[in-house]
Every structure is written in structure tokens, then in C-alpha cells.
Amino acid sequence: MDDLIEAIGELAVHGANLQTGQILGVQATIGQEDLVHAVAGAAYERGALFVDVFYYDPFVKRKRIAHGDPETFGFVPPWYGERMLGLGDTDSARIGFSGVVWPHALDGLDPQLLGRDQLPWLKETPNVIDDRSTNWCGVACPHPHWGELVHPELPPEEAYERLCDELRHIYRLDEPDPKAAWDERVGALKASAEALNERRFDAIQLSGPGTELTIGLLPTSFWQAGDFVTRKGVRHLPNIPTEEVFTAPDPERVNGHVTSTKPLVLRDGTIIRGLRVRFEGGRAVEIDADENADALRTRCASDEGASRLGELALVDREGRIGPLGTVFYDTLLDENAASHIALGNAYAFSAGEDDRDRLNRSGIHIDFMVGSPELEVTGITLAGERVLVMKAGAWQF
Amino acid sequence: MDDLIEAIGELAVHGANLQTGQILGVQATIGQEDLVHAVAGAAYERGALFVDVFYYDPFVKRKRIAHGDPETFGFVPPWYGERMLGLGDTDSARIGFSGVVWPHALDGLDPQLLGRDQLPWLKETPNVIDDRSTNWCGVACPHPHWGELVHPELPPEEAYERLCDELRHIYRLDEPDPKAAWDERVGALKASAEALNERRFDAIQLSGPGTELTIGLLPTSFWQAGDFVTRKGVRHLPNIPTEEVFTAPDPERVNGHVTSTKPLVLRDGTIIRGLRVRFEGGRAVEIDADENADALRTRCASDEGASRLGELALVDREGRIGPLGTVFYDTLLDENAASHIALGNAYAFSAGEDDRDRLNRSGIHIDFMVGSPELEVTGITLAGERVLVMKAGAWQF
Numbered sequence: 001m002d003d004l005i006e007a008i009g010e011l012a013v014h015g016a017n018l019q020t021g022q023i024l025g026v027q028a029t030i031g032q033e034d035l036v037h038a039v040a041g042a043a044y045e046r047g048a049l050f051v052d053v054f055y056y057d058p059f060v061k062r063k064r065i066a067h068g069d070p071e072t073f074g075f076v077p078p079w080y081g082e083r084m085l086g087l088g089d090t091d092s093a094r095i096g097f098s099g100v101v102w103p104h105a106l107d108g109l110d111p112q113l114l115g116r117d118q119l120p121w122l123k124e125t126p127n128v129i130d131d132r133s134t135n136w137c138g139v140a141c142p143h144p145h146w147g148e149l150v151h152p153e154l155p156p157e158e159a160y161e162r163l164c165d166e167l168r169h170i171y172r173l174d175e176p177d178p179k180a181a182w183d184e185r186v187g188a189l190k191a192s193a194e195a196l197n198e199r200r201f202d203a204i205q206l207s208g209p210g211t212e213l214t215i216g217l218l219p220t221s222f223w224q225a226g227d228f229v230t231r232k233g234v235r236h237l238p239n240i241p242t243e244e245v246f247t248a249p250d251p252e253r254v255n256g257h258v259t260s261t262k263p264l265v266l267r268d269g270t271i272i273r274g275l276r277v278r279f280e281g282g283r284a285v286e287i288d289a290d291e292n293a294d295a296l297r298t299r300c301a302s303d304e305g306a307s308r309l310g311e312l313a314l315v316d317r318e319g320r321i322g323p324l325g326t327v328f329y330d331t332l333l334d335e336n337a338a339s340h341i342a343l344g345n346a347y348a349f350s351a352g353e354d355d356r357d358r359l360n361r362s363g364i365h366i367d368f369m370v371g372s373p374e375l376e377v378t379g380i381t382l383a384g385e386r387v388l389v390m391k392a393g394a395w396q397f
Numbered sequence: 398m399d400d401l402i403e404a405i406g407e408l409a410v411h412g413a414n415l416q417t418g419q420i421l422g423v424q425a426t427i428g429q430e431d432l433v434h435a436v437a438g439a440a441y442e443r444g445a446l447f448v449d450v451f452y453y454d455p456f457v458k459r460k461r462i463a464h465g466d467p468e469t470f471g472f473v474p475p476w477y478g479e480r481m482l483g484l485g486d487t488d489s490a491r492i493g494f495s496g497v498v499w500p501h502a503l504d505g506l507d508p509q510l511l512g513r514d515q516l517p518w519l520k521e522t523p524n525v526i527d528d529r530s531t532n533w534c535g536v537a538c539p540h541p542h543w544g545e546l547v548h549p550e551l552p553p554e555e556a557y558e559r560l561c562d563e564l565r566h567i568y569r570l571d572e573p574d575p576k577a578a579w580d581e582r583v584g585a586l587k588a589s590a591e592a593l594n595e596r597r598f599d600a601i602q603l604s605g606p607g608t609e610l611t612i613g614l615l616p617t618s619f620w621q622a623g624d625f626v627t628r629k630g631v632r633h634l635p636n637i638p639t640e641e642v643f644t645a646p647d648p649e650r651v652n653g654h655v656t657s658t659k660p661l662v663l664r665d666g667t668i669i670r671g672l673r674v675r676f677e678g679g680r681a682v683e684i685d686a687d688e689n690a691d692a693l694r695t696r697c698a699s700d701e702g703a704s705r706l707g708e709l710a711l712v713d714r715e716g717r718i719g720p721l722g723t724v725f726y727d728t729l730l731d732e733n734a735a736s737h738i739a740l741g742n743a744y745a746f747s748a749g750e751d752d753r754d755r756l757n758r759s760g761i762h763i764d765f766m767v768g769s770p771e772l773e774v775t776g777i778t779l780a781g782e783r784v785l786v787m788k789a790g791a792w793q794f
Contacts, residue, residue, distance in 0.1 A: 021469075023474055030427070033454065036454065036457065037457065040457045044463070050473065050474055051457055052477075055450075057430065059430070060434065063434060063437040066438075067438060069444065069446075075447055077420055077449050077487075078483065079479055082476055082479060082483075083480075086479075
């Protein structure tokens with residue numbers, strides 16, 4: 001699998017569009033060392049000044065939750081945030097790895113206690129995203145444990161091979177020129193975003209099994225896709241893979257109920273299955289789930305904006321993840337398989353200047369999937385006109 | 398080996414004397430995760446506020462040296478030092494792991510280029526040692542690769558078992574109460590230090606095969622052993638194991654030549670064999686070695702004090718490391734097997750107030766072994782009286 005790891009490392013550095021002389025901050029989990037080394041090699045070959053790797057260790061978090069004082073679980077040393085803000089101050093590049101490594105590291109712990117410890121999430125991360133100071137890219141890192149989780153019906157080695165085959169396809173590494181293939185796909189996504197921007201919908205309605213949700217948009221809510229540009233003008237692909245077109249809702253105007261169509265895996269590895277959320281006046285007033293609802297409830301209580309929406313994203317059926325029919329237990333992949341919404345912080349550049357103060361603000365940003373072939377997406381204009389936007393995963397205009 | 402790892406974790410937290418409510422900074426290398434988890438468990442059980450682990454990855458350093466721009470190798474992001482100073486500002490605890498993990502990680506790289514990249518060493522570390530803000534402990538972490546390096550004549554599994562057996566003995570884990578055993582040994586070392594302090598030697602002469610070196614002492618050079626006390630009064634054992642009695646030399650009065658009696662392993666894993674150094678007026682004016690002399694020369698050129706001595710330490714034959722006759726390629730163990738000197742920074746509390754400004758200052762502190770059964774140590778008083786201090790590893794007074 002070494003060729004796959006090397007290729008993902010190259011794509012990550014390409015996605016972040018690392019510039020000569022930049023610091024590159026890498027966020028990984030122990031067990032993902034091979035991809036760290038591939039990224040470091042590609043980065044230094046491209047002229048990186050310094051590759052600064054932070055390894056998150058979920059077993060240390062486990063020790064804290066099991067033996068520490070729950071009253072202190074909100075504490076993080078100030079230098080964690082200072083490092084993140086420092087990457088912003090120096091206009092550095094960032095690469096983060098998703099992908100499951102230790103699916104059972106936090107098994108059996110009290111989800112409510114787990115929710116009090118934010119790590120590896122940092123509340124300063126939205127700052128450096130919003131001020132567009134860093135050029136960044138998130139990629140998913142293969143790991144044998146991940147293969148076993150995703151394909152439990154196969155013997156472990158085959159499960160990992162199957163995962164790697166899927167990832168090669170998802171990363172478009174089976175194309176003659178994967179970078180060109182990404183340019184083409186991002187181009188198509190941007191065209192869909194532009195078509196949505198022309199319509200200037202006042203709200204979007206999601207209808208499907210267990211879901212009847214109306215999401216208001218701000219007057220200048222802006223649909224975008226695929227690439228960002230830093231304040232210094234560095235274009236970058238913040239996610240590889242990316243298959244989504246997204247915007248920011250009006251945090252005051254979300255009403256109805258929604259049922260998640262895929263398991264939600266929190267950054268600390270907690271898996272929430274069968275999630276159902278009811279919204280009233282923008283707030284998530286009821287959060288239920290078949291498993292671990294408490295972990296999400298705790299996060300949604302962490303600040304004022306944590307129970308409101310910060311993102312609405314539509315994913316068409318032309319992406320490569322949805323058709324595989326695989327549940328990856330990894331938000332980066334699963335969110336690009338299906339349309340989704342996110343609780344918590346909105347990207348500041350998802351709306352125009354006039355509405356920026358109305359965007360949702362929070363220390364969290366948690367995506368969960370609501371898309372399925374049965375989901376119908378309807379746009380509602382200010383005049384009350386209803387326009388079918390997506391049906392069976394296909395754009396309708 | 399799990400019991401050994403757990404026991405070392407307990408000893409490390411005992412050595413650092415972690416206080417309730419303290420942050421604990423842990424410095425480890427990838428591959429040492431098991432001991433990190435043992436330390437984290439013991440620390441949280443004892444009331445730690447937060448265990449902050451930094452994993453050093455030598456393969457990322459390898460990528461830098463192999464592919465990066467040599468002109469930039471002196472650069473470290475400012476938040477590396479800020480984290481260390483932050484641990485001091487918050488009067489935190491620190492635990493660091495030595496022990497070989499990846500003996501070949503940096504093989505084949507230019508030692509001079511390697512010397513330009515200080516990591517994992519931080520120039521801010523001497524600050525938090527000198528201001529006595531942190532209570533800290535360094536321990537050696539077992540690893541199968543280390544076993545293979547130390548006992549290449551054995552099959553790998555046996556080599557690791559042999560290393561673990563040696564470590565159990567060295568850590569005094571074969572005593573009924575290892576903590577009490579350490580208290581007793583530290584008591585004996587402190588008695589030797591007090592005897593040396595009573596004599597008030599003006600200089601110490603080292604004589605042995607390839608060594609004829611006279612090391613001047615400052616009027617208030619102070620011999621100490623085994624335990625430190627923080628500015629807040631927290632007693633701690635900075636090294637486990639510890640078998641040494643040490644002081645700071647006069648950095649202007651070192652003359653003669655010295656031959657290292659064991660391989661010197663730099664923090665980045667570079668091994669310097671057959672080291673010979675000639676001093677004139679305190680400065681190392683000639684540095685030669687059978688292997689990798691350049692790596693040391695580069696470090697000694699890194700600042701004004703880097704070519705002068707900051708420590709002289711005497712190790713008697715009652716310690717548990719020397720009698721094993723094993724070369725561990727690990728300074729923490731090897732320095733406690735034999736008398737040694739260190740290039741670079743002196744501990745500020747190794748001399749009285751009056752002489753503190755005369756102590757050697759540097760961003761480096763590199764110990765190398767000069768002790769052997771053949772080494773004779775002689776004390777010279779201001780009046781010129783010569784007193785035999787140590788012969789065949791035994792105190793002579």
C-alpha cells in the first residue's frame with residue numbers, strides 16, 4: 001500500500017498548495033506515521049520551511065476521561081491554541097488527516113464526560129479558517145483498523161485491501177492525471193454552486209424518510225465548492241476528496257425535523273447512530289439517537305451557537321463516494337457521499353459583508369448526513385415560488 | 398513486558414513528584430506510546446490537570462535533512478519554545494523519555510547538516526531548568542529496537558528480554574520497595590557530594606588512558622546529587638536512574654586532552670565513536686572522532702558557550718549500570734555508568750550567587766563519558782595540595 005500512501009501525501013500537499021518558504025502544520029493521529037512521512041517528504045521537496053507535526057493520541061485522552069477530574073476536562077493548555085493561531089499569524093499551510101485508526105480507543109467511557117474534552121478539536125481552528133490566513137487540505141489516511149471497521153465481513157488483510165482500492169478510486173488515483181481529474185470535478189461543482197447563486201433562494205426544504213426540514217438562507221448566503229483562496233491569494237483545495245456544494249443558513253430560521261442517513265463519527269471517535277434532531281426557530285431543541293446522543297447533546301450545549309446550523313451542503317450522485325455504498329465512519333468521506341448539514345460554526349465567507357454578523361458562531365462544527373436517493377431538495381424563493389433543486393441525487397435545473 | 402512499562406511509568410511520575418492540579422508535559426518519540434500511556438494513567442490517577450504529550454518523529458527530521466533547504470535548518474517555529482516556557486510559567490511538571498527507538502532513522506545523512514537542526518532539543522529547555530520552575534524526571538523507555546542495538550549477538554526477542562531484565566535491575570524494580578531503594582541511593586550520593594563540598598577543591602584532575610585533563614572549579618562550585626527542588630519547593634528526582642555527583646566547572650580553566658570511554662549518542666540519534674577532545678583555556682580547540690566528529694563540531698560552533706564545559710560528574714562503582722558492562726547508546730544510562738563531562742550549558746544552581754554569571758551559558762548540553770576503572774580523579778586545593786578523590790571507581794576519602 002506504500003504507493004497509495006505516497007500518492008495521498010502528494011495530493012495533500014498539492015491540495016494545500018504549499019508555497020516555498022511556508023511552515024506546514026500537520027495534524028495526525030498516532031498510527032498514521034507513514035502518511036506523515038509521505039507528506040513531510042513531498043512538502044520539503046516543494047520548499048517547505050518546516051513541517052510541524054502534532055500527533056494526537058486518543059489513549060492519553062482515554063486515561064484522562066477514565067482517571068482525571070471531570071471538573072477539569074474543559075481545560076486545554078494555552079499553547080495548543082497559540083500554535084494554531086501562530087500558524088495563522090505566519091500565513092502557514094496546514095494538512096489534517098481524517099480516517100479511523102483506533103475505533104475502540106474510547107469504548108466504554110461515559111459519552112457525556114468525553115464531550116467535555118474537546119481534543120483533538122481546537123476552538124481556535126475556526127479563527128484561522130475564517131480569516132483565510134492558512135492554505136489547507138484535509139485528507140483521509142488509510143489504516144488496517146479502518147479497513148476492518150468498514151468491511152467487517154472480510155478477513156482483516158482483505159478488508160484493508162478493499163478499503164485501499166476504494167480510496168484509490170475516491171482519490172481519482174485511477175485516472176491518468178489525478179490532479180487534472182480533481183480540477184475537472186471542482187469545475188463542475190463550482191458550476192452547480194453558481195447556478196444556485198443565480199436563483200437566490202430564501203430557503204431550502206429537505207424532504208425524505210424521517211426528514212421534513214426547512215432551512216432559511218440569509219439574503220447574501222453564498223454557495224461555493226471545492227476551492228478556497230487565502231487572504232494572500234493562495235488557491236487551495238480544503239478537502240480531497242470533495243464532492244459538495246455548500247452555503248451557510250440563517251441560524252434563526254431552521255424548522256422541522258431531520259433524521260441522519262449515516263452514522264456520525266465525532267472527532268474523538270465516538271460514533272452516534274440513528275441520530276434524529278428537531279429544530280425550532282433555528283435551535284436544535286431535541287436531539288435523540290440510538291447510540292451516544294449524550295455526546296452530541298453535550299457538544300451542542302458548549303456555547304450559544306453550538307445548537308444552531310452553520311452549514312448546508314448538497315452532494316450529487318456524480319461523486320465517487322456515494323455509489324460505493326460503503327459507510328466509512330469518517331466525516332470527510334461520508335459527508336461527500338451525501339447531502340448534509342452542520343451544527344455550529346459557519347464559514348465567514350459563506351455570506352456577503354452585510355450578513356456576516358448574522359452567520360452562526362460556535363467553537364464546534366459537526367457535520368451529519370441527511371442525504372439519500374429518497375431525499376428531495378426544493379428551493380423556495382422570497383416570492384414563495386418552489387423550485388425542485390435535486391431529486392434522486394441529480395440536479396434538476 | 399507490560400509490567401515493566403507500567404512500573405517505569407509509575408517511577409517517572411514519582412520522580413517528577415507530580416502535584417495535584419499540575420500540567421504534565423511529556424516528551425516522547427514515536428514508538429514509545431506504551432510508556433506514554435502508562436505515564437498518563439499514573440499522572441491522571443495522581444491528580445494531573447492535563448497531560449500534554451509531544452511526540453518527536455525522527456523520520457520527519459530525516460525528510461527535512463534529505464529534501465529541505467539547508468539554509469533554513471536552524472529555524473524552529475516560535476511555538477515550540479513558547480510551549481516549553483509555558484510549562485515553566487505555569488509551574489508544571491515534565492517527563493522526558495530517553496532510550497533508543499529508531500537507531501537507523503538518520504543513517505547516511507550528512508552529520509554537519511544534521512547538526513544544524515537542533516530538534517528534538519529546544520534552546521528554551523535550559524531556561525526552565527535554571528529557573529527551577531518545573532519539577533521533572535527523565536526515564537529510559539524500553540523498545541525492541543533498542544534491545545537489538547545493545548545486544549546484537551542475541552536473537553531479537555531475546556535481545557529485548559535481556560534489555561528489559563537489565564532495566565528492571567537498573568531501575569531497582571527487583572527491590573521490594575523500589576521507591577525506598579531510590580531514596581537510599583540518592584542519600585548515599587548526597588553524602589558524597591557533601592564530602593566534596595567540604596574540601597572546596599580549586600580544580601579536579603582526570604588521569605587515565607588517553608586522558609590528562611585539569612578542570613578548574615569556581616570558588617562556589619557546588620557538588621550535588623540526585624534530587625532538585627523547584628522554586629515552589631517541590632522536591633523531585635530529575636533522572637531515574639541517577640548514580641552521579643556533579644558540579645559546574647570554571648568555563649575558562651579547562652586544559653588538557655580527554656578520550657571518551659563510551660560512544661556518544663546525540664539526541665537526534667547520531668552516534669559519535671572514539672571521541673577525543675583537546676581543551677585550551679577552557680575551549681575545546683580540537684574535536685576528533687572515529688565517526689561523526691562533524692556532528693559534534695557543528696553543535697560546538699552553535700554558540701559561544703557550546704565549546705566550553707558546563708558539567709563535571711563523578712560516578713562511583715556502586716551504581717547498577719557500570720557493573721553490567723553494557724553500552725546502552727543512551728546518555729541517561731551511559732552517563733550514570735561512568736564519570737563524565739558535558740559541553741555547553743551549566744545548571745545555574747551549580748554555583749553560588751557570586752559566581753553565577755561566570756557559569757557557562759549555551760543552547761546545548763552534551764554529556765560524554767570519560768570514566769573507566771583506570772580513571773584516577775585527583776582534587777587540587779587552592780594551596781596546591783593534591784588529594785586522591787576516586788580510584789578504580791571507589792571514593793578515596
